[in-house]
Amino acid sequence: MKIGYYPGCSLESSAKEYDRATRLVARHLGIQLYDLNDWNCCGATAAHSTDHFLAAALPARNLMIAEEMGLNVTVPCAACYQRLRLAHRELTENEATAREIAELLGRPYQGKVRIYSLLETIAGIGLDQLAAQVVRPLKELKVACYYGCLLVRPPGTGCDDPENPRLMDELLLAAKAEVLDWGYKNECCGASLVFSERRLALRLIRNILRNAVDAGATSIACACPLCQTNLDTRQGQVNKEFGTSFAIPIFYFPQLLGLAMGLYPQDLGLGKHFIDPQRAIKAVGG
């Protein structure tokens, strides 16, 4: 299967390992990723909080590039995914905005591109197919699948049920992990609020970690660079602020799929985490 790939800015720096694991796992599963030529930032929260036009116009350029390449797009970052989906909707429903953007960029967008989250793209090859690739079942891994906000909301642009998403659960079940039921799978981690209102965001992060640990999780799986970075790198600050002692590894879901397929932990960027995942990796025989 051929599909356009929009990594987004985080996957070039703070979430390098998400990019690395995604490319490896995709190759292993026969999904050919084509990077969108010269893609630009989707604008993220900064754009939609500041200017409605920019919020549609920045992702629009990427959609035009994908259309020119004749490809649909898969997006690993939840924030980019939502921005691209919402921009597609705006461009196909709001003629005035679409015309203005087309004039500024000197080309139209015909609305042909379909935008998928990485979860959908991988699930698209079939759960049986995926299960057939598993050489190292993740039996010892008690994992809480964390979806956060932007993959599933608002309804209509999300890739799964907004209140009880299951896609990641299904993928990790296919990899034979013990997937847990828990209440915070689609709660907010605070996202970029952690930079400007750190104390408030730390409380959200604490609640998510606590709920996962209470449910018996020994690891959390994510599908968003902001979620992973907040849950992983802020555990020290959470422990300091609330007197807790969390030390739970936070994985990107393709890292876990890669482990199950027998790929090397180092190649999957598993040495780049704040909370050392060695114990969890050893437990599954990695």
Place this chain on the structure above:
Amino acid sequence: MILLGGKNATEKDSVGAVVRASGHATLLHCYQCGKCTAGCPLAFGMDYNPNQIIRLLQLGRMKQVLGSRAIWICAGCWTCTTRCPCSIDIARVMDSLRVIARREGQTAQGRDVASFNDLFLQSVRRYGRVFELSVVLGLNVRRRRLFHDADLGRFMLARGKLRFTAEKIKGVKEVRRLFSRQGAPVRTRKERVKE
């Protein structure tokens, strides 16, 4: 039916502006069930709950709304929008309020959030992509707290997760054109003088 209130014509206009900007005249349909607030992960940190913000808007109390901390604490998680029985896109209303507050220079209650957004967009305008390091350091400089989160910086550095150089994308001029509209945020000095 509650009509748009407001003490004077200016306030009435500005509430109309929120309705237009967010494309949701339905905000008049809110009957205060409170689901938005019940699901809001950040209501605990807000001065007005999301349902109160909507009520204030119905009453035309724009000044109070734009001066609130709530509109800046909202992280944009879309839980409110997802659960509203009147299909009000509350998250988009919050966006519109931040847009208007910023345009009117009323960012005192959300100084850091607004600074973060500005620095982020400046980076996108300059390079076509966001250069994470410059945004985070820029915020520290503006807030005069140079070593804020320095512990994380050291870790990111050790794991090779920080980029030190930003590369412009080839189509950066196209991206800049998107910023060039009248009234667009993050203008160059030249544009500010022109306006």
